[in-house]
Amino acid sequence: MESPTRSGRFILLAALAYALILAGVVTLNGGPLTLAVPLVVYLFATLVHRAPQIKVSAIRSINAEVLPQGEPLEVTVRITNEGQDLEEVMIEDPLPRGLSVERGQTRLLTSLPHGASYQMKYIVRGPRGSFSFNEIRVSASDHLGVLRDQAVVPARGRIVYLPEVTRLRKVAIRPQRTHGHFGPIPSRQAGLGVDFYGLREYQMGDPRRWINWRASARHNQEIFVNQFEQERIADVGIILDARQQSNVLLPGDKSLFEYSVQATGSLSEALVNDGNRVALLIYGYGMERTFRGYGKVQQERILYALGQARTGHNFALESLGFLPTRFFPAGSQIVMVSPLMNGDIQALSQLRSCGYDLLVVSPDPVDFESRELGIQGSIAWELAHLERTLLLRKL
Known part of the structure; x- marks a missing residue:
């Protein structure tokens, strides 16, 4: 609770009464003192009948x-x-x-x-x-x-x-490392599947429909069967770039970061629906982590984290080179959602050199700003678009 507050009206009336009394005392004139009497009575009545304390x-x-x-x-x-x-x-x-x-x-x-x-x-x-x-x-x-x-x-x-989520049909990824459960990702290993992987010699118990008759016809004593590539699930880490310097903020609270959030939510939903184990890292003002998980509950966790995501500036996290790679298992798939800056290419190269498969989803800041400001086709737009194209080619 706060103490009673004397409003501007009370202060004005008190100052006026004080001025009249002072003027009457200094000039030895009863007129100002007479004028001050109603004000003093008014203020006294206010103090006596003031509002009770609020509880x-x-x-x-x-x-x-x-x-x-x-x-x-x-x-x-x-x-x-x-x-x-x-x-x-x-x-x-x-x-x-x-x-x-x-x-x-x-x-x-x-x-x-x-x-x-x-x-x-x-x-x-x-x-x-x-x-x-x-x-x-x-x-x-x-x-x-x-x-x-x-x-x-x-x-x-x-x-x-x-955030709003757009339904995606499928996100094609092919990481080096997969799990033993069935899923939509080719595992680069022979086994049960639908895509052709290679040939091997016939073994007792192999189904006749697997026999490759054309390859077997080239050999007199050997029979070959088709091998298929196993389809598994994988670990996927999504990184959302929330650095303030990579965002574009326009009048009317229009922000490029909102498109990055929407893209992250849509990608996570598609990857979780495919049965993958998905994690989220929001990298900007701090590093907010949503650890790996499966299913609908995991998607709700990711959307909840995205709902609270905001951009920010942190001198220690200005570069993507400080990404905590240990948060993601070795050989897993990383999805980077970022508008990208000139110094980010080296950091992405380091992720590839560490054995991660990398997918970059990059909202275009040049197109976003030019559409909102209506400057497409100008010389400035052409130069910015050319610089953006050269940046993407470095990938």
Whole structure:
């Protein structure tokens, strides 16, 4: 709770009364003193009949803590007066930055007798991100509106808007190392499968449909059968570049990073649906990790992490050369989602030299900025596009 606050009106009236009294004493004139008497009585009445101290409690309830981007969310706040009667009270619920009210009010003027409760409901929408509600601001004033008592009541709540996900048919990867479970990835080993892998001599018990009659016809005493490539699942690590210097932010809160987040969510869903063991690393302000896992629960973990992802600057993580490669198993598949900067090519080469198979998904900052600003076809756009093309060719 905060102590009673003297509003600007109270200070102005007190200063005016003090000036009149001082003028009357200095000039030995009773006129200013006479004019000061009503002001002093008015201020005294204000202090005597000021609003009582605010003693209220607040409970916040949210109908969903995790929901898709742009979905409406109902927020309910119940305020209960545990102190004396409050005849004129202002209740305000500050919204986190980025949320907008679709229906209802977050500020109201009402009265709260002792023990009474008031329930405030409103519906908000928001973009992808994490939003925290912290407090309710309550203020009460006297009948004359001169003194105002203010209080900050904790009423915490948190919501996470998940990113939009585009359904992908299949993400073609072929890492060096796979697991023993059946899946969609060629394992570079002979076994049960559908794709031709090679030939070997016939062994007792091999199905007749595997016999390669053309190859066997070239040899007098030997029969050859077809071998097929086994299809397995793999470890996949997705790295989302959240460095502030690699992002493009335009007026109207339009950010290239949002496209990177959407691409990461779509890739993770496709890879998880194929049965792979997927991990996520958000690299920027810090290193936020989602450890490897399978199935629908793992996809929910990844989307939850992406819902809270934000760009940031960290001098220790300015370069991709500081990526924690031990987070990913040796020989696994790494998917890098990054707009790419000039100094990133060497770091990606180091990942390849460590034995990782690398897939780069790079949102185009030149195209994004030129489309939003309408400068396609200009000389500046041509030069930026040429520089971008040369950067990609280095890969």
